[in-house]
Amino acid sequence: MKKTLRSVIALALAFMLTFVMGTAMAAFPEKEVTIVVPFKAGGNVDLCCRIIADEMTRILGKQVVVEDREGGGAIIGQTYALGQPADGYTMLALTSSFVTNILSGDTDFGIEDAAAIGQFCFDPEIVVASADSGITNMDEFMAAAKAESLTNSTPGFSTSHHIASLIMTEQFGLTPFSYMHTDGSADQVVQLAGGHAQVGLTTYGGAATLIQEGKIIPLAVCNSERHQALPDVPTMAECGYDFVYGAYRGFAVPAGTPEDVIGILSDALKQAMESEAVIKAFNDSGFPIMYMNAADYQAFLATDYANMEAIYYLLDEE
Numbered sequence: 001m002k003k004t005l006r007s008v009i010a011l012a013l014a015f016m017l018t019f020v021m022g023t024a025m026a027a028f029p030e031k032e033v034t035i036v037v038p039f040k041a042g043g044n045v046d047l048c049c050r051i052i053a054d055e056m057t058r059i060l061g062k063q064v065v066v067e068d069r070e071g072g073g074a075i076i077g078q079t080y081a082l083g084q085p086a087d088g089y090t091m092l093a094l095t096s097s098f099v100t101n102i103l104s105g106d107t108d109f110g111i112e113d114a115a116a117i118g119q120f121c122f123d124p125e126i127v128v129a130s131a132d133s134g135i136t137n138m139d140e141f142m143a144a145a146k147a148e149s150l151t152n153s154t155p156g157f158s159t160s161h162h163i164a165s166l167i168m169t170e171q172f173g174l175t176p177f178s179y180m181h182t183d184g185s186a187d188q189v190v191q192l193a194g195g196h197a198q199v200g201l202t203t204y205g206g207a208a209t210l211i212q213e214g215k216i217i218p219l220a221v222c223n224s225e226r227h228q229a230l231p232d233v234p235t236m237a238e239c240g241y242d243f244v245y246g247a248y249r250g251f252a253v254p255a256g257t258p259e260d261v262i263g264i265l266s267d268a269l270k271q272a273m274e275s276e277a278v279i280k281a282f283n284d285s286g287f288p289i290m291y292m293n294a295a296d297y298q299a300f301l302a303t304d305y306a307n308m309e310a311i312y313y314l315l316d317e318e
Contacts, residue, residue, distance in 0.1 A: 028088060028261050029062045035251070037093045038077025040070040040184035043155065044206040044287070045093050045249055048121055051281040055272040060264075070183050073156040075101050082109050086254040088261035091117060094252040099305050100158035103312045111305050115257050118269045119250035119292035119300065121282070123203035124223035125164045126233070128216050132195030138220045138239040141199065145174040152177035153197030155185040158315060160247040161201045164222065166314040168201075168243060192216050203247055204229050204286035222246065229286040248290075248304075250297050266294040 035053055037046045046068060053064040069077035074097040081092035092098075094114060101107050129135035135144055144150060154162040162179065169176055180197045182188045185206035191197045192207075193215035204227055210216045211230075218233045222245045226235055236243040251269060253262065272278050273291040282289050292300060 028264055029060055031089065032063045032065060033060065033089050033091065033265075035064065035066045035091045035093055036077050036081035037066055037068045038070060038074035038081070038097070039068065039093075039155065040186055041068045042186035042206075043184040044123065044203055044247075045095060045185075047205060047285060048249055048282070048287055049093050051278055051285070051287075052120060052269070052272050055275050055278050056268050059268045059271050072106075073097060073101060073158055073181075075107055079108060082113050082254050084254060086115075086256035086258075088253055088257050088265060091251045091253055091265065093249065094301075095249050096160040096163070096247060096304065096308075097156065097158060098252075099301065099308050100163060100312070100315070102305070103308055104158060104315070111301065113255050114252040114301075115255050115262060116294045116298035116301060117251035117253060117262060117265045118294050119248055119290060119297045120269060120273050121249040121287050122246050122290040123205065123249070123288055124221055124227065124244070124246040125161065125201045126204060126207070126221050126227065126230070127199070127219040127236070128192065128202055128207065128211075129199045129219055130192045130195050130197060131215050131217055133198040135199065135219070136217060138234075138236070138241065141219055142172065142174070142241075145169075145172075145177075145199070147175070149175045149178045150199050151180055151197045153180045153182065153188045153191040153200040155182055155188040155202075157181045160245070161185075161188070161203075163308075163315075164201045164245045167245065167311065170314060171243065172241065189216060201245075208286050227286070228283075228288075248300075250292065262294055 035049050037049050039045050049066045053066050056064040069080050081090055084090035135141050152165055189207045189210050192200055193210045207216050211218055218230055220234055220236045220239050221227045222236050222243050273289055
């Protein structure tokens with residue numbers, strides 16, 4: 001009789017635990033979710049996140065807002081986001097700068113301090129020149145970059161655009177650029193359009209308007225295929241140069257966030273990236289969609305960290 005009673009109690013406790021866990025899981029989110037963008041408002045990452053936030057608000061049933069915390073080459077925003085409670089209510093817009101900032105040794109966090117939610121975009125680098133530079137194609141770019149140190153505007157030290165420029169310098173025997181590091185892609189393209197910098201590597205979204213106005217000239221796309229928004233701009237390979245590189249963008253939360261919460265956010269991101277509203281907005285803005293789930297994005301980050309660690313000496317030499 002006692003054994004039977006213990007079994008009944010155990011089953012009841014198991015049922016109650018399952019019910020409580022299920023209720024907690026269903027309850028998330030109970031309040032506003034914040035996406036921390038570690039760059040200035042108006043840049044590519046910020047624009048992407050605002051599009052996604054609107055759709056995730058509809059999917060999750062709670063407001064998803066974007067908070068820009070720029071500075072320190074993204075370190076300020078990254079440090080803030082990863083220092084928040086591991087409850088899923090603060091997501092970090094995680095780009096390649098996360099990896100390079102850790103490798104710089106200037107952060108209080110490591111790669112193990114972020115848990116991936118998923119990737120939403122891979123944006124190929126585009127080699128561009130200011131209209132005032134007199135450079136109109138890749139042959140002219142390469143000739144000028146080998147003859148002298150061109151002023152290269154970036155959205156920040158160790159960002160993907162900066163890394164791509166460093167790798168190009170080594171791979172093609174260019175004279176090291178004179179870098180003009182800014183606090184985001186919005187500032188980067190302004191420097192180019194104003195003729196304060198001669199060249200740069202950027203992505204289409206943030207530079208689209210200035211490209212259309214003719215103030216910034218796209219020279220080549222660093223991808224295996226032409227950019228859908230720039231069908232007349234050749235790839236690097238078509239110009240005779242083997243070079244593929246791009247900026248990846250996704251979300252992460254502080255390590256230790258419950259797996260069920262990560263699952264909810266990852267599923268919501270997937271639904272958002274498959275929605276007609278986000279697809280249209282990304283296409284209109286020139287942001288290529290490339291979704292990756294939480295597990296795959298976590299593995300991708302680990303691989304990128306290992307690959308970047310192997311070439312990080314290029315930054316040390318600058």
